Structures are given as C-alpha cells and as structure tokens.
Amino acid sequence: MNQFVENKTQSTYQFWHALSHPNEWRTQQPLRIVKGDGLYVWDDKGHKMLDGFAGLWCVNVGHNRTEVKDAIKKQMDEISYYQLFAGVSHPLAEQLSNKLIAMTAQEDMANVVYGSGGSDAVETAIKIARQYWVLQGQPQRTRIISLKNAYHGVNIGGTSLNGMPVFKMNYGPLLEQCIQIESPWLYRNPWNCEDPDQLAQLVIDELERTIQYHGADSIAAFIAEPIQGAGGIIVPPDAFWPSLRKLCDKYDILLIADEVITGFGRSGSMFGSRGWGVKPDMMTLAKGLSSGYVPLSATIFNHRIAKAFYDNNDHKGLFMHGYTYGGHPLGCAAALAVLDIVEKENLPENAAQMGRYLLTELQKIKEQYALIGEVRGKGLMLALDLVKDQKTREPIDADSDIASRLTEACRDAGAVIRPIGTKLCLAPPLTIDQAGCDVLINALKSAFKQVTA
Ligand SMILES: Cc1ncc(COP(=O)(O)O)c(C=O)c1O
Known part of the structure; x- marks a missing residue:
C-alpha cells in the first residue's frame, strides 16, 4: 500500500507550487534561487540574474539590505515574537502604525489592522466593510463589486472577488453576492473602445447600472487594484479612479484600493490610488511594506470607518478578527527599515523615471517582433502582451510554450522575468538604475x- 501511494505521488520534492498543476513539477526542475544581493539573484548553479520581478513584486528595496537585516536582528535579540490581541502590544507595531497613518494623512487614514500577507489584508478589508454597514444600521449591505481580471488573493473572500475564472472554478461555493464588472482595459474590451475617457465612462456606466440593478442599499463596497497586476498589468485610463470615487460617493459605497502591489512606490507614486488623485476609504498593503524580508500586511482605513466603531458601545462594534502573526515584531522591524529607505531614496520617483525608460526601450523591441501586440505599464509594473496577430490582438494560445521559452531564454541571458498567461511581466526592485534596466x-x-529565430 505504501509503495503504491509513494509511486503515485512521488516528485523530486514534496511541496506544491502555487498556481500550477502538481503534475507539472513532478519531473521538471524549477529555478532554484539560493542567493540575492541588490538587484541580483543567483541560482544553485551560480548563474547570476537581474531580478526583474523583485521576487514576486515585493523586494522593492532590493536584496540583502544591511539596514533591513540589522533592524530584524536587533528586534530578534530583544524578542522574536509577541502578539497584538486584546490589550497586548509591542513597540514596533505601535511605531509602524504611527508611521503608516502619518504616511497616509492626505488620505485621511485613521487605523491599522495587521496580517501576514496580501490575502489576509483583503480578507480583513471585506470583514471591516461588512461590519461598518452593520454599525450603520444597514446590515443588508453585504455585496462587494470588483473588476474582471482582478486579483485579490487566494482566501475564500479574495477568491470570490477575483475576476479571473481560473482562480474560482474548483473552489465553490464562494462568498455570495460578489459581482465582477468589465475592467477598464484599453487594449482589450468588449466595446472595442480605444478612447481612454470614453472607456472610463463605459465602465463607470456599467458599474452604475449594476448598482441600480442590485440596489445601492445591498452594496457594501467596491474593490479594485489601482493598476491590475496579476490580471496582466492593466493600467486604467486616468479618468477611471476619480470617476469611481465620485460614483461610490453618490451611492454611499465604500471604496477599497487593493494596494498590495502598488503600495509604497511601485506605480511611480507612493500609493497607486494617490497616483490617480483619489482617497479610498480603505487600503490593503503587503509586499512592498516589508519588501518581503519578513511577511507582513496591513489593512488601513479612514476616519469615516473608524468613527463607526468608536461611536458604538455594544457587541456590534466588537472586532472579532485578527491573526496570530499579524504585526509580527520582525515584520514590523523590517517594514520600519524598508519605509525609511523608500522615503530617503525617493523610490516612487525612481520607479516613475525608470519605468518611463523601460517602456521606451520595450517599445523599440516591440517594433521588431510581430509576436508583441502591446507593451504597457506604469512605474515599475510593465508587460509585453504576446499575440498571434497584432491587428486582431488575439493572444497566443494559452497552452503555447512561447512565454515560458522566452522566460527561460531571458534567464539564460541574465534576467528573471515572469510569464503571466500570455504576457511577460516585469517588476524589478524600485532601486533599479539605468544600467540595471539595460541588463x-x-x-x-x-x-x-x-526564440523567434
Ligand atoms: C492586488 C493583490 N492583492 C492580494 C494579493 C495576495 O497577496 P498574498 O499572495 O501575499 O496573499 C496579491 C498577490 O499578488 C495581489 O497582487
């Protein structure tokens, strides 16, 4: 029996890779990264590569930063772990929450709830949004609207909000009452609309029809990434987010910006929503918060939401949520050191500048290859969209191996990039300079x- 089970399930190692079929990696060798320094990582054969995806869009300050390691070590020497449940605290969680609220003063943010990753942050936001409406005497406001192509993590709440069917198909029944509307994607949209302002309005109109159809009094919140990341790096038209804010205000719906990727500079401004001149009611933060040195996330929300809790004195305001490792002291130590670097080195501005440079250079590559339908991006979130035909914009076949062959050839030539479906994505550390971009x-x-030879 044991023999049978072993033969049936054996692979070179026992952990399963995220977002792939377990059979895929039973025989293939993965890329094994053993070392990192600054912009670069090394594999187990000693091959040096520029980390063109900052781990998983998170190592914003680059690898092996002494300041961050020293801060983690210092905290470890004092105490490695303590918790933040009722009435217990530790100094770095306090310092970091002060820092986050100071950094988001212009968004009128009030409070922080910690978690360990982006999926935690999204789950926390969903629960706070629902409880806010309980406190407002409108408990029937439970629906959350999101966008097609959205990615909000892998917990059941986030899975329910995701706008890509592949993330949901095997995990139902999901959270009831989640609705996805069309995403404001200029390159591919059902209206074949190529005018940015018109497209923003078409999506806003669809959202308004959706709100009216279901009834505003059934809707708790709208959530979106300021730039859709895992959906293929979709930069919305400039008018979209400001119009979104107006529409949410019109129907008294909470606006949640999922800033897990865009938070702390990646899109070329400190927060993605700030780049669109918009103040969300809630923001989910992870990845760049601690640059991946230690897992940490935060959900922050404004005074409107905080007041609803502070004004209540019964069980409706009980915040029955929290994670053992939320606000982990080592994560907070890393985050405080990371945010210091982000501000001192003005990484949002560097991301904007280097993003513009990369976009120009990518455009030149596109001109040479019919395989590239579009290059797009904002800040250091960039994508090459691979197509069968530049005119029709039809993507290459989903099961084609072109994206993975290009990724491998790229590694051989000295850079790690990430294929996401039929797109090649770039998201290097925000510390990248022009020489790094050239690599x-x-x-x-x-x-x-x-690959095209
Ligand atoms: C916008 C967004 N939200 C949530 C998540 C989930 O974060 P995590 O993988 O840390 O749970 C991600 C991860 O990429 C993300 O891009």
Whole structure:
C-alpha cells in the first residue's frame, strides 16, 4: 500500500507550487534561487540574474539590505515574537502604525489592522466593510463589486472577488453576492473602445447600472487594484479612479484600493490610488511594506470607518478578527527599515523615471517582433502582451510554450522575468538604475532573437 501511494505521488520534492498543476513539477526542475544581493539573484548553479520581478513584486528595496537585516536582528535579540490581541502590544507595531497613518494623512487614514500577507489584508478589508454597514444600521449591505481580471488573493473572500475564472472554478461555493464588472482595459474590451475617457465612462456606466440593478442599499463596497497586476498589468485610463470615487460617493459605497502591489512606490507614486488623485476609504498593503524580508500586511482605513466603531458601545462594534502573526515584531522591524529607505531614496520617483525608460526601450523591441501586440505599464509594473496577430490582438494560445521559452531564454541571458498567461511581466526592485534596466532589456532582446529565430 505504501509503495503504491509513494509511486503515485512521488516528485523530486514534496511541496506544491502555487498556481500550477502538481503534475507539472513532478519531473521538471524549477529555478532554484539560493542567493540575492541588490538587484541580483543567483541560482544553485551560480548563474547570476537581474531580478526583474523583485521576487514576486515585493523586494522593492532590493536584496540583502544591511539596514533591513540589522533592524530584524536587533528586534530578534530583544524578542522574536509577541502578539497584538486584546490589550497586548509591542513597540514596533505601535511605531509602524504611527508611521503608516502619518504616511497616509492626505488620505485621511485613521487605523491599522495587521496580517501576514496580501490575502489576509483583503480578507480583513471585506470583514471591516461588512461590519461598518452593520454599525450603520444597514446590515443588508453585504455585496462587494470588483473588476474582471482582478486579483485579490487566494482566501475564500479574495477568491470570490477575483475576476479571473481560473482562480474560482474548483473552489465553490464562494462568498455570495460578489459581482465582477468589465475592467477598464484599453487594449482589450468588449466595446472595442480605444478612447481612454470614453472607456472610463463605459465602465463607470456599467458599474452604475449594476448598482441600480442590485440596489445601492445591498452594496457594501467596491474593490479594485489601482493598476491590475496579476490580471496582466492593466493600467486604467486616468479618468477611471476619480470617476469611481465620485460614483461610490453618490451611492454611499465604500471604496477599497487593493494596494498590495502598488503600495509604497511601485506605480511611480507612493500609493497607486494617490497616483490617480483619489482617497479610498480603505487600503490593503503587503509586499512592498516589508519588501518581503519578513511577511507582513496591513489593512488601513479612514476616519469615516473608524468613527463607526468608536461611536458604538455594544457587541456590534466588537472586532472579532485578527491573526496570530499579524504585526509580527520582525515584520514590523523590517517594514520600519524598508519605509525609511523608500522615503530617503525617493523610490516612487525612481520607479516613475525608470519605468518611463523601460517602456521606451520595450517599445523599440516591440517594433521588431510581430509576436508583441502591446507593451504597457506604469512605474515599475510593465508587460509585453504576446499575440498571434497584432491587428486582431488575439493572444497566443494559452497552452503555447512561447512565454515560458522566452522566460527561460531571458534567464539564460541574465534576467528573471515572469510569464503571466500570455504576457511577460516585469517588476524589478524600485532601486533599479539605468544600467540595471539595460541588463533587463538586453536579456529580453537576446531572448526574443533566440526564440523567434
Ligand atoms: C492586488 C493583490 N492583492 C492580494 C494579493 C495576495 O497577496 P498574498 O499572495 O501575499 O496573499 C496579491 C498577490 O499578488 C495581489 O497582487
């Protein structure tokens, strides 16, 4: 019996990779990263590569930063872990929450709830939004609207809000009453609309019809990423977020910005929503918060939401939520050191500048290859959209191996990039300079030359 089970399930190692079929990795060798320093990582064969995806869009300050390691070590020498449940605290969680609220003063943020990752942060936001409406005497406001192509993590709440069917198909029944509307994607939308202002309005109109159809008094919140990341790096038209804020205000609906990727500079401004000039009611933060050195996330919300809790004195205001590792002292130590670097080195501005440079250089590659339908991005979130035909914009076949061959050729040429479906995505550390961008561009050039030969 044991023999049978072993043969049936054996692979080179026992953990399963996220977002893939377990059979896929039973025989193939994964990329094994053993070392990182600054912009670079090394695999187990000693091959050095520019980390063009900052781990998983998170190592914003680069690898192996002494300041961050020293801060973690210092905290470890004092105490490695303590909790934040009722009436217990530790100094770094207090310092970090003061820091986060000071950094988001212009968004009128009031309070912080910690978690360990982006999926925690989203789950926390869903629960706070629902409880807010309980406190407002409108407990029937439970629906949350999101966008197609959205990615809000993998817990059941986030899975229910995700806008890509593949994330949901095997996990139902999901959270009831979640609705996805069309995403404001200029390159591919059902209206074939190429005018940014018109497209923003079309999506806003669809949202308004959706609100009216279900009734505003059934809707708790709207959630979106300021730039859709895992959906393929979809930058909405400039008018979209400001119009979204107006519409949410019109129907008294909470606006949640999922800033798990865009928070702390990646999109070229400190927060993605700030880049659109918009103040959300809630923001979910993770990844860049601690630059991935230690897992940490935060859900922050404004005074409107905080007041509803503070004004209540019965069980409706009981906040029955929290994670053992939320606000982990080592995560807070890392985050305080990371945010210091983000501010001192003005990384949002560097992301904006280097993003513009990369976009120009990627455009030049696109001109040479019919395989690239579009290059797009904002700040250091960039994508090359691979197509069968530039005119029809039809993507390459989903089961084609072109994206993975390009990714591998790119690694061989000295840069790690990430294929997401039929797109190649770039999200290097925000500390990247022009020389680092050139390493990335040259690796891509070499990969396209080799794979399309
Ligand atoms: C916008 C967004 N929200 C939530 C998440 C989930 O974060 P985590 O993987 O840390 O749970 C991600 C992860 O990529 C994300 O991009």
